[in-house]
Amino acid sequence: MNAPQPEFPTTTPSFTELLAQSRQPFPASRKSYLPGQLHADLRVPVRDIALTNGEQVSVYDTSGPYTDPDAQIDIRRGLPSLRAPWIDARGDSEWYVGRMRMALDDGGRSDEALRLKQLRAEAAGLQRQPRRAKSGANVTQMHYARRGIITPEMEYVALRENGRREWIAAYQQDAEREQRLVGNPLGASIPRIITPEFVREEVARGRAIIPANINHPEIEPMAIGRNFKVKINANIGNSAVTSSIEEEVEKLVWATRWGADNVMDLSTGKNIHTTRDWILRNSPVPIGTVPIYQALEKVGGVAEDLTWEIFRDTLVEQAEQGVDYFTIHAGVRLAFIHLTAQRRTGIVSRGGSIMAKWCMTHHRESFLYEHFEDICDIMKQYDVSFSLGDGLRPGSASDANDAAQFAELQTLGELTQIAWKHDVQTMIEGPGHVPMHLIQANMAEQLKHCHEAPFYTLGPLTIDIAPGYDHIASAIGAAMIGWMGTAMLCYVTPKEHLGLPDRDDVKQGIMAYKIAAHAADVAKGHPGARARDDALSQARFDFRWQDQFNLGLDPDTAQAYHDETLPKDAAKVAHFCSMCGPKFCSMKITQEVREFAAQKGLAEDAALAQGMQAKAQEFQQAGGQFYVPITPVN
Numbered sequence: 055m056n057a058p059q060p061e062f063p064t065t066t067p068s069f070t071e072l073l074a075q076s077r078q079p080f081p082a083s084r085k086s087y088l089p090g091q092l093h094a095d096l097r098v099p100v101r102d103i104a105l106t107n108g109e110q111v112s113v114y115d116t117s118g119p120y121t122d123p124d125a126q127i128d129i130r131r132g133l134p135s136l137r138a139p140w141i142d143a144r145g146d147s148e149w150y151v152g153r154m155r156m157a158l159d160d161g162g163r164s165d166e167a168l169r170l171k172q173l174r175a176e177a178a179g180l181q182r183q184p185r186r187a188k189s190g191a192n193v194t195q196m197h198y199a200r201r202g203i204i205t206p207e208m209e210y211v212a213l214r215e216n217g218r219r220e221w222i223a224a225y226q227q228d229a230e231r232e233q234r235l236v237g238n239p240l241g242a243s244i245p246r247i248i249t250p251e252f253v254r255e256e257v258a259r260g261r262a263i264i265p266a267n268i269n270h271p272e273i274e275p276m277a278i279g280r281n282f283k284v285k286i287n288a289n290i291g292n293s294a295v296t297s298s299i300e301e302e303v304e305k306l307v308w309a310t311r312w313g314a315d316n317v318m319d320l321s322t323g324k325n326i327h328t329t330r331d332w333i334l335r336n337s338p339v340p341i342g343t344v345p346i347y348q349a350l351e352k353v354g355g356v357a358e359d360l361t362w363e364i365f366r367d368t369l370v371e372q373a374e375q376g377v378d379y380f381t382i383h384a385g386v387r388l389a390f391i392h393l394t395a396q397r398r399t400g401i402v403s404r405g406g407s408i409m410a411k412w413c414m415t416h417h418r419e420s421f422l423y424e425h426f427e428d429i430c431d432i433m434k435q436y437d438v439s440f441s442l443g444d445g446l447r448p449g450s451a452s453d454a455n456d457a458a459q460f461a462e463l464q465t466l467g468e469l470t471q472i473a474w475k476h477d478v479q480t481m482i483e484g485p486g487h488v489p490m491h492l493i494q495a496n497m498a499e500q501l502k503h504c505h506e507a508p509f510y511t512l513g514p515l516t517i518d519i520a521p522g523y524d525h526i527a528s529a530i531g532a533a534m535i536g537w538m539g540t541a542m543l544c545y546v547t548p549k550e551h552l553g554l555p556d557r558d559d560v561k562q563g564i565m566a567y568k569i570a571a572h573a574a575d576v577a578k579g580h581p582g583a584r585a586r587d588d589a590l591s592q593a594r595f596d597f598r599w600q601d602q603f604n605l606g607l608d609p610d611t612a613q614a615y616h617d618e619t620l621p622k623d624a625a626k627v628a629h630f631c632s633m634c635g636p637k638f639c640s641m642k643i644t645q646e647v648r649e650f651a652a653q654k655g656l657a658e659d660a661a662l663a664q665g666m667q668a669k670a671q672e673f674q675q676a677g678g679q680f681y682v683p684i685t686p687v688n
């Protein structure tokens with residue numbers, strides 16, 4: 055007999071090392087937790103950054119227990135079930151023997167093989183018995199919200215969006231000026247303080263969702279909606295060709311470390327079910343999937359063999375595992391497919407093309423569209439949110455905003471209303487590839503047709519000539535559409551259109567999207583967003599180098615770049631950097647001007663004029679060159 059193939063990856067040293075790296079606390083940072091008021095047991099994470107001048111800046115923290123040095127983490131057991139007491143207390147769900155737990159995994163279909171797999175998974179401590187709504191109950195956050203209930207999840211979100219209030223006030227001395235400086239071309243009104251009641255209202259009217267499957271009690275709840283901070287989603291997942299389960303878990307932890315608010319597992323290869331167990335049980339952020347991918351695996355990759363029954367079983371299987379939102383391409387209707395015939399790049403959505411093939415082969419309306427209410431019935435038993443897929447999104451600038459895309463968008467709006475009839479939380483997926491001048495129309499159309507359900511876009515990529523740099527090409531579009539009101543931005547990595555992202559690509563993609571999301575938050579005037587910029591700018595002006603690194607999105611890279619040219623410790627307090635050198639540092643000059651003014655008792659403007667003249671002479675004397683050799687620091 056052959057030796058049995060190990061079902062689970064063995065823990066390799068490199069994996070342990072990588073995880074240890076991902077678990078390192080950020081420099082000068084301490085994770086702390088804010089208590090709830092309505093619900094006393096809430097512990098809402100924030101990251102407090104201690105500055106060298108004694109101040110403290112506190113930032114939104116997506117990294118979960120991983121960056122908490124006190125947390126015991128065993129990825130074979132999974133994270134603690136934070137939400138379990140809340141779900142229990144509601145008393146509207148029950149444990150059951152998951153039928154789908156035995157469902158198809160890995161293509162191995164004999165009962166024997168399945169039982170073995172299940173036993174192994176249980177031994178690994180990762181499988182949980184599922185729960186679902188008691189008969190007739192509806193366990194969605196939207197359902198509670200509409201009945202006037204503020205759940206612990208809602209209060210958690212309110213506290214998380216606000217963060218620590220104390221330090222923000224210090225930076226908002228000029229509130230009036232700030233008010234004049236912020237705005238959104240499509241008119242969003244963001245409250246200065248987000249109350250639990252405000253969260254409830256937003257969820258009740260469908261303008262925000264809190265993706266939170268009752269079978270994913272490990273998550274730290276978060277909200278997606280245009281009156282909240284703009285969120286980002288990172289896609290991970292193996293394909294038939296590359297990547298192991300461990301790599302995926304590590305990517306998940308890595309992604310949340312750098313700021314992913316949500317992660318989608320887009321695995322398509324072998325071990326789909328098992329990979330998902332590992333990801334879900336170890337994820338502090340909501341997890342989304344595209345169930346049609348697994349359904350397609352079950353029919354051997356032949357789209358036309360898909361049936362409603364196979365799809366339905368896949369939904370239940372994944373809902374029992376705890377997936378928080380499903381991308382469902384129910385807007386790809388038979389009648390719309392011909393609208394893509396003249397496109398330059400046809401249908402670029404994987405899910406969209408699967409459904410288009412099915413519709414064309416059978417010449418029938420999509421089973422996702424026809425069974426939409428049946429899908430809603432499943433979603434509300436677990437509180438899985440809809441992410442209504444944009445299967446007809448443009449795949450190139452030349453196809454942007456065409457009839458196929460907008461026909462689908464309108465259908466997604468109709469489906470939203472059906473979902474809301476069932477109190478199922480819903481967001482709408484959007485493009486794709488859209489040049490800058492066509493972006494605003496996307497947001498406007500979405501608002502018009504989708505009743506303010508949160509918009510969740512993939513980029514959009516503003517140009518098509520940047521393979522290898524599509525994270526940048528798309529972050530530009532993401533920043534614009536985020537500013538206009540898109541609630542979540544699906545990242546694009548440098549590997550887009552080229553290959554599966556590795557760990558570095560994941561980080562690059564996240565950084566590009568943190569920049570886009572924060573740029574949108576600042577422009578929209580989210581409470582406290584600008585305060586971090588102000589703190590960093592002040593540190594820059596005061597030459598507090600260490601604070602400058604630590605307040606940044608990526609302290610490691612900032613410090614490393616600085617140290618490349620000025621590695622000495624003295625340079626960390628030096629009043630210049632190697633960019634302009636000690637003589638031509640504008641900030642240093644401004645400070646000298648201010649000192650000069652103080653000494654001479656001159657008004658700052660007059661001092662500036664005088665000081666600048668003096669500097670101009672100095673500049674001429676130095677040869678009138680901007681780039682001078684760096685004088686070494688002692």
Ligand code: IRN
Nearest residue numbers: 318403404405483484510511512544
């Ligand atoms: C986001 C917005 N539009 C598309 N997306 C993401 O693309 C979606 O959330 C999922 O991660 C992926 C689905 O791709 P296909 O199947 O539409 O190509």
Ligand code: FE2
Nearest residue numbers: 402449487551
């Ligand atoms: Fe693309």
